[in-house]
Amino acid sequence: MRLVLSSIVQTAKEDMTSGSSEMTAKLLQSLRSVLSSNRNLNRMEWQEFAAALKEARPGIAPFHNISAIISEIAGNMSLSDWNEAIAKKIEEVAHDEMEAAKSIAERFAQIQSSSTFLTISYSGTILAALLHQKLHGEPMVYVAESLPFGEGRMTAKKLTQQGMNVRLITDSMIGGVIDEVDCCVVGADAIIPEGVVNKVGTRALAATCMTAGKETYVLASELKIAKLDKVELGRSTKGGEGYPELSQSLEVTPMDLVDHIVTNKRDLPKSSLTWK
Numbered sequence: 001m002r003l004v005l006s007s008i009v010q011t012a013k014e015d016m017t018s019g020s021s022e023m024t025a026k027l028l029q030s031l032r033s034v035l036s037s038n039r040n041l042n043r044m045e046w047q048e049f050a051a052a053l054k055e056a057r058p059g060i061a062p063f064h065n066i067s068a069i070i071s072e073i074a075g076n077m078s079l080s081d082w083n084e085a086i087a088k089k090i091e092e093v094a095h096d097e098m099e100a101a102k103s104i105a106e107r108f109a110q111i112q113s114s115s116t117f118l119t120i121s122y123s124g125t126i127l128a129a130l131l132h133q134k135l136h137g138e139p140m141v142y143v144a145e146s147l148p149f150g151e152g153r154m155t156a157k158k159l160t161q162q163g164m165n166v167r168l169i170t171d172s173m174i175g176g177v178i179d180e181v182d183c184c185v186v187g188a189d190a191i192i193p194e195g196v197v198n199k200v201g202t203r204a205l206a207a208t209c210m211t212a213g214k215e216t217y218v219l220a221s222e223l224k225i226a227k228l229d230k231v232e233l234g235r236s237t238k239g240g241e242g243y244p245e246l247s248q249s250l251e252v253t254p255m256d257l258v259d260h261i262v263t264n265k266r267d268l269p270k271s272s273l274t275w276k
Helices: 003-014 020-037 043-056 061-074 082-111 124-136 152-161 171-180 202-211
Strands: 116-120 140-144 165-169 183-186 190-192 195-199 215-219 236-239 244-247 250-253 260-262
Touching (some): 003 043, 020 061, 020 082, 020 124, 043 082, 061 082, 061 190, 082 215, 082 260, 116 171, 116 202, 124 152, 124 183, 140 152, 152 165, 165 171, 183 202, 202 215, 202 250
Parallel strands (some): 116 183, 140 165, 215 260
Antiparallel strands (some): 236 244
16 A cells, blocks of 8 residues: 555544544545545555555544445446546545535524533534524533543634633533533434444433433434444553553443434434444
8 A cells, every 4th residue: 555545544543633524524635635646546555545444443434434435446346447436436525524514503503502502522513513503692512521632622612712602611510510501412433323432421421411301412424324343442541559540532322312313414313223
């Protein structure tokens, strides 16, 4: 596999701060750039890239789906110009993804116009949806900081820069503020048959919402829906003061804790999902 492709995989592996949608946008832009100047990549190189991309971030559905698209085209022996076919498909996917956040924000606003929201971690899709709510009022947003990496602080900062009324809270305060919010809204790295893959803390947030009688909305593009071969949750252990310290970046929130899934194509109850 050539450096232009392997460097894309390496960048994806090392990105620990971007939201899933932003990582997908970066991936698509990198692929568009490569394909604009490299139309002589052979089938094997593309298949190696697809496999490596899938392994780089196994819990992120768009990577899985984009990998599958590339692998299928590269393996289609009836195609004489697989580079052109891959380029065309990547352009289609990129166009859908560029419009996804706006479409989701508009669709979410049609079904939910609360004044106080609770979210966790960082998601470009959630950011767009919350900022869109500002067009119709002055919403308040509680943002859980989202340890161990603290991506919630980035969400709070960006919302504040746009004039939003924001309160950053520790993850342990979710239960303390739940009675002050109207609903919870989260993004997703993947939506799989077992549930929603997102930042650790999402499950506790959704469970707290359910017990308080509040609804949890998952906002994500259609590209996030997939049957993944495996989900890497990023658990690690380090030595503490005589005892091990466990840390984890992602987790799976069961579908029975989710009320609505809103994508760029549809608003659906969790029971409406079908799996191929």
